Amino acid sequence: MAQCNNNKQCLSFFYNKKLRKCVLHRKHFYQSFSTPEISEEGWKYYTAKYDGTKKCSVGYTFCRELDYCYKIFRGTRDIGGAKWRCNSVGGQLSAINSPEKQDFLEHVMVGRPHRPVLIDGEKQPDDTWRQENGSLLTYSNWYPNEPNADGNCIQLCTGDKWCDVHCRFVQDVLYMCEE
Structure with a gap:
């Protein structure tokens, strides 16, 4: 997970704790857009942590x-x-x-x-x-x-x-x- 949070281009990621795999993305997935299909179980979606430089x-x-x-x-x-x-x-x-x-x-x-x-x-x-x-x-x-x-x-x-x-x-x- 740290790999995504330390990469400024990464906005969201899928992480599988069991497999210890992370898939980084440069976008957020919204309901109106299709999310990537991952066939293995255990994947969770996260948004990158806010680093405190700007408040929205x-x-x-x-x-x-x-x-x-x-x-x-x-x-x-x-x-x-x-x-x-x-x-x-x-x-x-x-x-x-x-x-x-x-x-x-x-x-x-x-x-x-x-x-x-x-x-x-x-x-x-x-x-x-x-x-x-x-x-x-x-x-x-x-x-x-x-x-x-x-x-x-x-x-x-x-x-x-x-x-x-x-x-x-x-x-x-x-x-x-x-x-």
Whole structure:
């Protein structure tokens, strides 16, 4: 178990005391996602211990690797509705501002039912892309031929690449809030 708790990339693990085996994971397993199937008896699921560097609000999960708190939601929303929901729980819609955060989001969302994931970022009149807090998006992971002027907001599309979408397009989506 110490192997997982000492590894900042490990967010959860399965441990079999009888076999003295540990399977490390870079994601948490939620009811809406499928858990790995382990055929042997005696496996238990654990989340990595919180190391005390940051305290998250109730309902948020701490990401040790990136040192931030997040919460995943599913619902029929547009970007404005997702931002409103995040604000109502003390957070903001997650922005992907580094390759590490892109990689983390992909790992957390792996195994999700096929649906788009809304992320923070809005096209400005001067054609730059900015986060809700006003900071410039300096990292991007656009799908080929994107942005293509379909919209002024961003979602993860096929292969977790970015697509521009209409901000008021309502759909069944996943989104992550962070604090």
